[in-house]
Amino acid sequence: MHPASATASPHPDPARSLHFERDVLPHLDAAWGLARWLARVDHDADDVLQEAMLRAYRYYDVGGRDNVRAWLLAIVRNTFYTLRTQAPVASLVDEFDEAIHGAGDDGPSPESVFLREADAQELRGAIEQLPLEFREVLVLREFEECSYKEIVDITGLKMGTVMSRLARARERLARALCTAAMPHAGGPHHAMQ
């Protein structure tokens, strides 16, 4: 047995496994959180997480990185994209929409009321309805509490793209919550578009 070369053998390198256990396993819950938000279906998230952890173990390089959490989240994300059966839908990736953001009415803001009252269940539903491209940056920021720089590292997107997708994600989320809350009061809301 020679542990140093045993990553693929039945006899693991104890020191390496120890480091993996100490450095990577504490982020298992974060990895699950991301897998769950990306896949949305528990069964798929299971597969993503299991495959991601195997990959993580395979590629783990003791002491090789200072942000193990971001590294693991990147693996989860890549695994998700790999396992995803359907190809990413390019049409969902809109460019930053000036029409939505450039206009606005100066009237009272009934939607503020709904944002104040939005509960966890509504938020979950609204977030899960977001297109993947927006959902992932939003989840990384809001639930995994990643910095913009970490999101850039995890997704491989440019900083400007991360920022615009985050803005779009939150804009859509706010709109979805208000639409859900006042289905018949689309007037002032649609005036923004």
Next chain:
Amino acid sequence: MQCSDSRLLIHAYLDNELDAGDSVRLNRHIADCPACARELERQSLLQDALRRAKPALAAGDALPEALRARILATLPLPAAASPSPAARAPLQLRPRLPMRGWNALPAALAASALLVLGGGFGVAWQRHASETAATTGAAMIAEVVSDHVRSLQPQHLTDVLTSDRHTVKPWFDGKLDFSPQVRDLDAAGFVLVGGRLDVLHGRRVAAIVYRRRLHPINLFQFAAPGPDTTPASTDAGDGYTTTSWTQDGIAYWAVSTLDRSEMDAFANAFRTSPALSAPR
């Protein structure tokens, strides 16, 4: 500043990602642009709503225990049930329950690691206790070496540090379900250094530490009902040697960087030394 820029920077501002210069520019724009001011307020409300909902959402998204156990089982982690070195308290001469090391891991992880080992601590214990030391599985060897390596980190080797076996043995009283053997091996050239409680493959064990020249030897002991076996030393790779035997209902696992002949000598010296009969 254009509204389109402002609508991006509002988020960076709320996320504390905006530098001072842009913050000033954004503030100036907001002061003159009611629409952007409203958007800032709206996004701020959304952020509040997300923060409020986060605990509930996180709870709903908790990693299922069965999945955690499945993942741990698929990874080759021989030490999955052991406390991590970071979790170990740098104590000496103070009793330390081995389970304390679990505190730094999520309790659920600890629980599921035990689950992997057989459905709970009691079950794991019984199962392992029924094995003899001679069941020299590669996983056990790997874990013994792993534990040895970990124990050599500063201040991890011993909790009770003494060359007096009459001090080491009573120190374990009440901490284990068996009475570990601490023997004077000075005559054979193995110096008693001390002892500690440890967790090996999910069970509480005593670790008695000896030294030969500059080589520390960890001698793990746990209850193992069954017939006696004779020592069998194994080259565990990377310069480590393990040897194991069973004597009088206790399984012994020794590990060090000594070569096999010296480990055999250690095992034989220990087996043939008189058991400590009357702790003070």
